[in-house]
Amino acid sequence: MATIYDIAKAVGVAKSTVANALSGKGTVSEATRQRILQCAQEMGYRPNIVARSLYSHKTFTLALILPTIANPFYPEIAEAVEHIAREHEYQILLCNTHRDFVIGKQQMERMVSRWVDGYIIMGSSMDIADITTYFQRKLPIVLCDWQENESPLDIPQVSVDFYRAGQLAAQHLLDLGHRNVAVIVDEPQQTLRLEGFRSVLHAAGLQFPQEMIQQGQSTIESGIVATQRLLAGPVRPTAIFTTNDWMALGAIEAIITEGLQVPQDISVIGLDDITAAAHLRPPLTTIAIPKLQLAKEATCLLLSQINEEHETATSRLIEPYLVIRKSTTFASN
Amino acid sequence: MATIYDIAKAVGVAKSTVANALSGKGTVSEATRQRILQCAQEMGYRPNIVARSLYSHKTFTLALILPTIANPFYPEIAEAVEHIAREHEYQILLCNTHRDFVIGKQQMERMVSRWVDGYIIMGSSMDIADITTYFQRKLPIVLCDWQENESPLDIPQVSVDFYRAGQLAAQHLLDLGHRNVAVIVDEPQQTLRLEGFRSVLHAAGLQFPQEMIQQGQSTIESGIVATQRLLAGPVRPTAIFTTNDWMALGAIEAIITEGLQVPQDISVIGLDDITAAAHLRPPLTTIAIPKLQLAKEATCLLLSQINEEHETATSRLIEPYLVIRKSTTFASN
DNA sequence: CTGAAAGCGCTAACAT
DNA sequence: ATGTTAGCGCTTTCAG
Numbered sequence: 241m242a243t244i245y246d247i248a249k250a251v252g253v254a255k256s257t258v259a260n261a262l263s264g265k266g267t268v269s270e271a272t273r274q275r276i277l278q279c280a281q282e283m284g285y286r287p288n289i290v291a292r293s294l295y296s297h298k299t300f301t302l303a304l305i306l307p308t309i310a311n312p313f314y315p316e317i318a319e320a321v322e323h324i325a326r327e328h329e330y331q332i333l334l335c336n337t338h339r340d341f342v343i344g345k346q347q348m349e350r351m352v353s354r355w356v357d358g359y360i361i362m363g364s365s366m367d368i369a370d371i372t373t374y375f376q377r378k379l380p381i382v383l384c385d386w387q388e389n390e391s392p393l394d395i396p397q398v399s400v401d402f403y404r405a406g407q408l409a410a411q412h413l414l415d416l417g418h419r420n421v422a423v424i425v426d427e428p429q430q431t432l433r434l435e436g437f438r439s440v441l442h443a444a445g446l447q448f449p450q451e452m453i454q455q456g457q458s459t460i461e462s463g464i465v466a467t468q469r470l471l472a473g474p475v476r477p478t479a480i481f482t483t484n485d486w487m488a489l490g491a492i493e494a495i496i497t498e499g500l501q502v503p504q505d506i507s508v509i510g511l512d513d514i515t516a517a518a519h520l521r522p523p524l525t526t527i528a529i530p531k532l533q534l535a536k537e538a539t540c541l542l543l544s545q546i547n548e549e550h551e552t553a554t555s556r557l558i559e560p561y562l563v564i565r566k567s568t569t570f571a572s573n
Numbered sequence: 574m575a576t577i578y579d580i581a582k583a584v585g586v587a588k589s590t591v592a593n594a595l596s597g598k599g600t601v602s603e604a605t606r607q608r609i610l611q612c613a614q615e616m617g618y619r620p621n622i623v624a625r626s627l628y629s630h631k632t633f634t635l636a637l638i639l640p641t642i643a644n645p646f647y648p649e650i651a652e653a654v655e656h657i658a659r660e661h662e663y664q665i666l667l668c669n670t671h672r673d674f675v676i677g678k679q680q681m682e683r684m685v686s687r688w689v690d691g692y693i694i695m696g697s698s699m700d701i702a703d704i705t706t707y708f709q710r711k712l713p714i715v716l717c718d719w720q721e722n723e724s725p726l727d728i729p730q731v732s733v734d735f736y737r738a739g740q741l742a743a744q745h746l747l748d749l750g751h752r753n754v755a756v757i758v759d760e761p762q763q764t765l766r767l768e769g770f771r772s773v774l775h776a777a778g779l780q781f782p783q784e785m786i787q788q789g790q791s792t793i794e795s796g797i798v799a800t801q802r803l804l805a806g807p808v809r810p811t812a813i814f815t816t817n818d819w820m821a822l823g824a825i826e827a828i829i830t831e832g833l834q835v836p837q838d839i840s841v842i843g844l845d846d847i848t849a850a851a852h853l854r855p856p857l858t859t860i861a862i863p864k865l866q867l868a869k870e871a872t873c874l875l876l877s878q879i880n881e882e883h884e885t886a887t888s889r890l891i892e893p894y895l896v897i898r899k900s901t902t903f904a905s906n
Numbered sequence: 907c908t909g910a911a912a913g914c915g916c917t918a919a920c921a922t
Numbered sequence: 923a924t925g926t927t928a929g930c931g932c933t934t935t936c937a938g
Contacts, residue, residue, distance in 0.1 A: 241685075243931055254909040259933065266934090267907060289686045290632065291931035293623045294914045301666075310652045310848070315642045319669050322642075326676075331683060333634075334667040336652050343659075350664060352574075353622045460852055489852045496854070515643070519793055519822045521829070521854035576915055587925045592917065599918090602923060624915035627930045 242283035251279050262287070299355045302542065305335045305344065306362040311458065311486065312514040313531070314362065317384075320535035321360060328543055330357070341367040348374065358542045360384050363399075364429040371395065380545040384538040385529075387432045388557060396545060397555040398538040405527045405560040406436025409481045409509050412525070412562055414444055417571035418507065422452040422477035424466040424491060430458075430483040433511060437481055452477060456487045463490020471498055478506060478571045485510035485517050485526055492520070492567065507568035511560075523565035533558055575616035584612050595620070632688045635875065638668045638677065639695035644791065644819065645847040646864070647695065650717075653868035654693060661876055663690070674700040681707065691875045693717050696732075697762040704728065713878040717871040718862075720765045721890060729878060730888040731871040738860045738893040739769025742814045742842050745858070745895055747777055750904035751840065755785040755810035757799040757824060763816040766844060770814055785810060789820045796823020804831055811839060811904045818843035818850050818859055825853070825900065840901035844893075856898035866891055 244262070248255045253272060260266030261276040262285075268276070279285075293299045302325050306314050322332045333356060337344040344366035351359070358380035361371060368391050375381050375395050383397040391397060413421050421441070425434045434453065441448045451473055454466035463482055467490065470477060482488040488510030492502050502508050502522055510517065513528035537556050577595070581588045586605060593599030594609040595618075601609070612618075626632045635658050639647050655665045666689060670677040677699035684692070691713035694704060701724050708714050708728050716730040724730060746754050754774070758767045767786065774781045784806055787799035796815055800823065803810060815821040821843030825835050835841050835855055843850065846861035870889050 244933095245931075255932085256910080256934080257908055260908085263933085269907060272907085286682065286686045288688070288931050289683070290623060290626045290688050291914090292933075294621075294627050294916090294931080295933050297914075299623065304667075308652060309642065309648045309655075312645060312648070312849070315645070315648050318667065319641055319643045322667060322669050326680070329683075331680070331687075332667050334637075334651065334655060334665050336655055347659070347664070349619065350622070350662075353619045354664075355621070355623050460848075489849070492854070493852055515793075516645070516822070516849050519826055521825070578915075588916085589918080589926080590924055593924085596917085600923060605923085621915050624930090625917080627915080627932090628917050630930080 241288070242280075242285045243288065244285075247276060247279050247283060247285060250283070251275050293355060297355065299357055300330050301333055301354070301356050302330050302539075303333045303335060303348075303351045303356045303359045304362075305337060305347070305359060305365050307339050307365045308336045309334065310336075312516065313484065313486075313512050313529075316515065316531045317362070317535045320532050321539050324536055324539040330543075337365045339364055341370065345370050352379065358382070358546045360538050360542055363387065380542060382538045382542040382545065385534060387429065389432065393555070396541050398534060398541060398558065399556075400529050400534065400558050400560055402430070402432040402560075403436035403439075405511055405529075406433040406438070406481075406483075407440050408436075408527050408560060408562045409433075409511065410437040410440035412509060412564070412568065413479045413481065413507065414440065414446075416479070416507065416568060418479040419446060419571065420475060420477050421448075421479045421481065422454065422470050424454045424456045424463060424470075424480060424482040424487050426456050426458045426462075426483055426487070433483045456482065456490075458484050458486055460486055460490040460493070463487030464494045465490075467491040467494035468498075471495070471500075476506075479509070479568065480506060481509050481511075483511050485512040485514045485524060488517075488524055488526065488567070489520070492522075492524075503567050503569040504572070507571075509568050513563055517563075518565065520567075522567045525565045525568040526563055527560045528563045529560050530558055574621070575613075575618045576621065577618075579616060580609060580612050580618060583616070584608050626688060630688065632690055633663050634666055634687070634689050635663050635872075636666045636668060636684045636689045636692045637695075638670060638680070638692060638698050640672050640698045641669045642667065643669075645849065646817065646819075646845050646862075649848065649864045650695070650868045653865050654872050657869055657872040663876075670698045672697055674703065678703050685712065691715070691879045693871050693875055696720065713875060715871045715875040715878065717867060720762065722765065726888070729874050731867060731874060731891065732889075733862050733867065733891050733893055735763070735765040735893075736769035736772075738844055738862075739766040739771070739814075739816075740773050741769075741860050741893060741895045742766075742844065743770040743773035745842060745897070745901065746812045746814065746840065747773065749812070749840065749901060751812040752779060752904065753808060753810050754781075754812045754814065755787065755803050757787045757789040757796060757803075757813060757815040757820050759789050759791045759795075759816060759820070766816040789815065789823075791817050791819055793819055793823040793826070796820030797827045798823075800824040800827035801831075804828070804833075809839075812842070812901065813839060814842050814844075816844050818845040818847045818857060821850075821857055821859065821900070822853065825855075825857075836900050836902040837905070840904075842901050846896055851898065853900075855900045858898045858901040859896055860893045861896045862893050863891055
């Protein structure tokens with residue numbers, strides 16, 4: 241690759257003159273400017289971002305750290321983050337931690353060594369204690385899609401009102417006449433969703449025994465297993481709330497395998513509204529998370545933090561909403 | 574961040590001594606080495622990868638360029654690429670081109686400026702002419718998931734035998750007794766799949782009129798629209814082959830909306846085997862692409878190219894295979 | 907208007 | 923065993 245120095249030699253001027261001509265700063269006579277520009281063109285000159293970064297202490301890279309891009313909740317977010325970043329001339333380093341805090345820390349260390357300009361850290365991808373340490377070292381960080389209560393308030397955060405999401409799910413099932421409902425939840429990351437759900441049941445004076453709460457791992461398989469446990473229990477629920485859509489898919493599969501029907505025998509409501517949700521059979525009723533908004537606000541918050549536009553880096557709570565499709569219906573009993 | 578020079582000052586030695594102690598190269602007395610290591614520890618020293626890269630001309634970053642991570646075919650690949658890269662201490666820059674060649678070239682330019690060590694370029698994410706130019710400039714590039722006939726043979730490539738994939742789909746439908754089949758294909762990127770399909774029909778002496786071939790755009794929506802056109806045609810097919818699973822989802826949706834059933838009235842077979850395929854209602858019969866293998870071979874090929882292990886960078890063709898689930902059945906007529 | 911020089915943090919010859 | 927020096931490519935003073 242041609243360097244600024246190569247051009248200087250070829251044109252017969254000093255490096256700094258070339259730099260001035262290329263950057264438009266400083267003063268260069270129109271004549272030499274033209275000669276330099278043309279020469280740069282001919283030699284296929286590209287500025288070296290590594291060298292520039294070394295001087296400027298800025299790399300124009302953002303890190304996107306998440307549990308696994310293979311979970312369909314994240315690709316849309318990743319795409320949106322990349323899109324907005326691009327508009328600001330940033331590029332994205334992708335990191336899947338698989339919820340392994342050791343990997344998360346290792347990768348974070350490498351990114352710090354790279355002088356990554358800022359970090360978007362998605363919920364449960366890293367140890368919040370580690371993150372706090374990095375934040376105290378003044379690294380620009382935005383937490384995205386965390387439970388709003390699990391991190392110190394001073395780390396900027398864009399999250400979803402998951403308590404409200406749980407409430408919406410419960411209210412929908414209540415409205416349909418369900419009195420005997422179950423939850424499959426990935427605790428402790430998703431406890432708030434459960435608590436919101438529980439609060440509405442309580443307010444309605446309903447029972448919500450412990451055996452109606454099953455543990456999942458946010459995967460289809462875990463949704464299947466948890467549902468099988470539910471169906472094998474003493475009382476069969478008439479509706480199941482899974483705290484993400486992936487597990488809802490598993491729940492539906494398990495129910496059908498058992499010879500039952502969704503929603504006639506058991507209603508299922510998910511949470512996330514992944515793209516596929518609308519196209520399942522039956523189309524999935526779910527609590528939608530505005531993923532684009534989440535990604536957009538997180539990225540903008542991070543960029544403003546990097547550029548120190550806001551001294552007070554605020555946090556945002558985003559409202560989920562109910563999307564009624566065909567996987568829920570009136571309670572039959 | 575503490576630098577090598579800060580440590581040198583603190584310990585009272587020269588920079589190079591610190592460098593030697595840290596790297597293990599050169600010779601440093603055990604006493605000073607200990608003092609240096611401890612000081613580095615205390616000051617929280619992290620090597621600066623930017624400075625190191627400037628000197629070494631190596632950034633330990635790989636680019637992953639794809640149409641859009643929001644298409645569920647790619648996340649698994651991205652995850653696998655990142656995983657293998659990590660084992661070799663590389664990190665991944667993610668780039669969604671949305672099939673826009675201008676964006677693709679722009680982003681590529683930026684990555685070249687960053688001295689990215691190597692590029693994995695997924696099918697139809699960029700203009701092959703641009704790629705060829707970069708390859709001629711000696712950039713390490715691996716094409717992944719391209720039709721094997723659309724690029725110059727000298728660019729290393731890991732692809733799927735899509736012609737064979739089309740054949741497998743056709744053979745399966747033939748085996749089930751279908752004689753009146755349709756295809757929804759995203760041309761020209763997926764022409765090979767169509768040709769393979771067509772070849773088997775021809776060999777069996779079957780008709781395959783043009784109106785049985787509909788154009789899709791690899792999205793659910795385009796699958797719906799194409800299927801509606803098919804259903805509105807003069808003869809209704811008894812089976813539809815969509816050249817990716819996303820479009821199969823759309824096809825199933827359109828068929829059901831029309832009051833027909835899958836597979837009783839119309840069989841549907843997809844291609845890709847995305848994670849959700851096995852969990853749809855009905856579970857999708859599809860031609861599976863070994864995505865992990867694809868990702869793994871592409872990454873390894875790229876790394877060996879970067880390290881110049883193989884002078885002759887080979888190319889690989891990966892075999893797809895049929896996965897029979899519930900969306901196809903015997904022809905009823 | 908142009909050039910010389912210093913420095914970003916690190917590596918690696920080469921002297922001492 | 924340790925220090926000096928030059929250089930990776932760029933930006934930015936500051937002289938001429």
